[in-house]
Amino acid sequence: MADRLLRWMGRVLVGLLGLSMVAPFLYMLSTSLMDEFEVLRFPPALWPGHPRPGNYQAALTALPFARFFLNSLVFAGSVAVAQVATSATAAYALARLRFPGRERVFFTVLTVMMVPTIVLLIPRFLLVNALGWVDSYAGLISTEVVSVWGIFLLRQFFQTLPRDLEDAARLDGAGEWTVFRRIILPLTRPALATLFVFAFVDQWKNFLWPLIVTRSLDMQVMELGIASFHGVYYTNWPYQMAAAVAGVLPLLLLFLVAQRAFVRGIQLSGLR
């Protein structure tokens, strides 16, 4: 009896928690379908009196959102691919190859993790500016290709792989690169997928760096597009929410496809 009561209380609690997470999303959805003035009414309306799907077309054509979407895709996609490549090679070296000062290098890498991104914003911009890469894909992508978190995640994963596998491959005549490519990488696929998904999501949501490094409308990304409905004196809430819904859709899709990778990433790293 007490058992069942406890289980029910647990369910109610989880339900409430879930609701508190979903509620803002649902309200965004509902707002995106409202009339411009309905949003500001008091007491606030939870659901539009007359849903206006037309908001979407209006919002997404007000600015070149197709271009923004493409830019986001290129930006997030390239960064995710690059981070997987750099993290895998660096992490393998730090986990397995023997060279003097390895632990110190790893420690230094970890230390970088403690530096807040915001502190690096200006130096990064100055570097990119000096290279003449402002307002280009190169500028957007170049400073994000290495992820300390990714290195850490994969190093932890590499360390769980039995060393005997590498030894067996070496005895079979494989060189270091072959061991890495033919034995280690295929076994690391789950961790690589996790890193890819996290990196992609991170960059898709990245607002600050694109804001700083891009200028022309042609180079802007989704996040910037969504934000541009937000003026100093006036905000078109329904349009902004419509654009936001459109911006979130790819992530929702990615999450549905790669749900397991998300969960595994949290288990693997204990971070996030």
Add this chain to the structure above:
Amino acid sequence: MAAVTLERLTKRYDRAPRAALDELSLAVADGEFLVLLGPSGCGKTTALRCVAGLEEPTAGTIRIGAREVTRLAPGARDVAMVFQNYALYPHLAVRHNLSFALEMRRVPRPEITRRVADVAARLGLTELLDRRPGELSGGQRQRVALGRAMVRNPAVFLLDEPLSNLDAQLRGELRAELLALHRSLGATMLYVTHDQVEAMTMGERIAVLHEGRLRQVGAPRDVYERPADTFVARFIGSPGMNIFDAARADGGRGVLIGGSLTVETDVTVDGAFQVGVRPEHVALRARGRGAGQGEGQVRIVEPLGAETLVHLDVGTTRLVARMRGLRAPAVGDRVGVRIDAGDLHVFDGRGVRRA
């Protein structure tokens, strides 16, 4: 096929108090099955990994055939290794586990296919070629690991406790299979184990290691019957040899064991010494028959079926006797104990064999 020669092979790890391997010199004949035996941490696996090229020795040389390989990469030594946990590539089907080494050596495709099929047929793996290691039983994985070594036709096979992860019955079967394989391949095999039953039944010769040092090399029978020191005497045999601090018997020829048991013998050793006797050489008699040289009290009885182990308190010491069958005295009984002088092993104060 080739002989393996180790000369003063030494391996020291940073910060380790003693060498993992201390000047090990050992010659393995071409085609020989040699067992490296010892308790965990004795250096046997280190020795094997040095031969494989997975550890770099601190000093000493390794020769395979006429070629010195001490600093050669593992892949260039023409040795194959079977790992304790098999180390099969989990993401590859059995077929590709077997062919990996051949691909690395750029053996032509048709030749690879032929050799893989050959080895698979020989080990009964043909049906399993398209499975992954995760879908195999322990015994099957063991066979794949063996096959992966065989397919390369290496000069030397290195086996690192290959049977220790299997259950007792399977281990027995595979022991016999491995021996048959050795016979038919005629290959040099270096086999590491801590299990002295495996060593006794499989090795043409046994090399006993302890704390990084070679204690004795010889045929299983020699090692059993004439152990070079008390460590080997205790380690080989199940249970191992009974070893006692002994004293000269008062006013006569013979040694006194545990202050109460006298064995007459001509052997004389100066200073402190130890004597040993195998459990099967301890004879027990019912008390009062007068045949005993001493007396003991039964402490524990272990019936094993074909034989029974009887643990006794004899004077100030303890010993184990092995009796045939299941008939044995009961716990607490007092029995007569008899040891023949010819069965006595004598070691000096440092534990080195004297007679």
